[in-house]
Amino acid sequence: MAVRMKPVDVALVGGGATAAILGKELAEAGYSVVALERGRMRQTVPDFQSPYMHDELKYSVRHSLMQDPGTQTLTFRNFVGQKALPMRQLGSFLPGTGVGGAMVHWNGQTWRFQPESFVLRSWVNERYGSDFLPEDITIQDWGITYDELEPYYDFFEKICGTSGTAGNLAGQIQEGGNPFEGPRSEPYPNPPMKQAYAGHLFGEAAADLGYTPFPVPSSNVTRHYTNPYGARFQPCMYCGFCEHYGCEHFAKASPQVAILPFAMANENFELRTNAYVQRVEWDRGSKVATGVTYIDARGREVFQPANMVALCAFAHHNVVLMLNSGIGTPYDPSTGEGTVGRNYTYQTMSGATVFYPPDVQLNSFMGAGALGTAIDDFNTGSFDHSELGFVGGAYIAAYTTGGRPINRHPVPDGTPRWGTEWKQAVQRHYNSTATITVHGSSMPHRGNYIGLDPNYTDAFGQPLGMITFDFPHNDRLMSRYVTSKAWEIAEAMGGEQISVSWLDDHYSIVPYQTTHNTGGAIMGTDPTKSVVNKFLQSWDLHNLWVMGSSVFPQNAGYNPTDTVGALAYWAVDHMINDYLQDPRPLVPT
């Protein structure tokens, strides 16, 4: 018999970025809110302090801030018909656990999606024709436009203290910024980061080739800054311990620094940790969610009644929760019907490495998560695809995120993997090697989806989520095209040797690529092809909402966090100013 808690207006599943946003705004609007976080409390002091935070083995290799696969993991297969097997160790992506979620250990790269991304199906049909792509590439419009989302992007960037150079202010292209971005209503709240040597070399080469380099937009804040809530940031120290780490400096935007204190200060808001949500409870007759059931720290099953529920967990987990709760129709890849789990997408990564002579000292340990110089000439809306046979694109960037040596000791192609020759190559190249990232879009494919695994269960006995994914042919063509452009830039950077890492194999769950898992509970205009409407409200249960990158119908060639944050502010605005005053489906079906 489950323990029954006092009812609340809103139950949030998760204690990360989107739960912090919804918790702050809903509590302030007068609603009682409880956020249910499966992990423990974590604060900048004492949890993220130097020097113990600067421990590569503990955080980057043993994944101390991340989800524990022993408690819950996913199974994976490349294609329908293959037997899915459990991801027994973290690898390809690193979901967080604990208060702040993955926005604790992110890099801070804060990109907006281009206007074309949000209307991708319409844009492709209009520009290239409706038969340009094969039918199994299931791109969709989001139901929202860039112009609708822009004010929320702007606000989220102010919350994060994002640092950069605007490239498009109200339609006017600006010197030094990204000319391919959508129009901004206002400049970035903070000036761009300093430029590392590798970024400088990349920028010079890219400009010589006629491209437009600019500083990567960064939520590693560049000066003393107070955000609209009153959160005080300190300037980034370029310590080189961002990704996989919490920031000790109050410089990288995290929920703990930027948002949560202002939710916690409100007595309407409660953050309940060690609360592992198992399912959303809902009434089959009236079709409303009635609350959530979780396992507490003592192992008890607890029911938290709520008038409204928002799923604010990591991308896969929102989808798995819906499937395990029996909400909506699971996607079936054999018919293409059903919605929950549909359009699971990722990020199509490749790159190039430039090896300089030893007298070129790049000092990559002087780094920051979002310290980089980029070009955006080859992203989805930036160039003409008509002769190329694919849609999508990528930004190309030279990042200097740090020089942590267990994971970063680059050697040229052909170097043995161990022994004297390897050791001497590591010594020679460690401080003289620049890395170029090709950060590519991911188009949905009919066969790529999230389901429930028939064989494996988590520590609570519930079915594991099952990912079926491989890179679609469209994305392989895209990657080859943009990676060849990155190669040309690498050639122009003046090194001695170059390595190019092409995308030339099946997707593998093993090597780290990115934690940009998207889709599965997608937003859209058609209830038979999406899980939530343009306001992120479930088509099936009107008092259930889904946040995060789960709602992306396809993934753009950018990092997702800025769009995740903007969509959360967009959704909560409509909850407060419309839905909660008159609960109903906001988009009639």
Add this chain to the structure above:
Amino acid sequence: MVDKLSRRNLFKVAGAAGAAVTFRSTPAPAQNEPETEQAPAPASEATQSSPASNVEHQDILFFFTPEEAQFVEAAVDRLIPADNEWPGAAWAGVANFIDRQLAGAYGAGARMYLQGPWDLGEPQQGYQLPFTPAEIYRTGIREIRGWVAEREGETEFWDLSPSAQIDILEMLQAGEVPLPSMPSSVFFETLLANTIEGWFADPAYGGNRDMVSWRMIGFPGAYAQYTDLVEEHGLSFERPPMSMAEVSRTDHHNEDH
């Protein structure tokens, strides 16, 4: 060029860091451990050698049997050997590091999903054996020793010549050693990953003695604040590395904040 650079680094280490590493100028044979000596009068407490430098790897074994330790000691020194300029993994305490890792949560399979059913699957699906890391070593070393004894005639891996050890490691890597319980490449890849970890991780974990790997490549370690230097492109950064223990002791971080 390579030699010149590393000699300069070595000199810098000896002069500035106070904890000098000296050894023969000829290539160090496998069993010859470099000697250490403490330079007189360190410049400050901040530049003293790390506590790990005083820990001899032979002192205490937490997980390995003495035979397993001998095996791993020999193997890691083939994977990262001593050369003219820098000591190898054995001197750096990498076997010691692996022993401690296997005795703790990592060795016991923490942060692994270890429920069946078991199926090998495809390489894209990752590790699928039922063994924890500690079990990979215990089982793998026993089976490799048995195979070596059969092949080489009642001898041990660590008694073979370095070149014979290298041949066996290459066969393990290629999956060519028929072990009853696991593909030999699984054992090899685990050993190689842990060796690189122990070589480069903070000395607090028992490897990377005297921060030797950080001195070799020029990684400054845990202390990290470069706001004023990041735009000095091409700067030759001369400061010796600092481990977490040293940063903690000197409290540099808080002074600078």
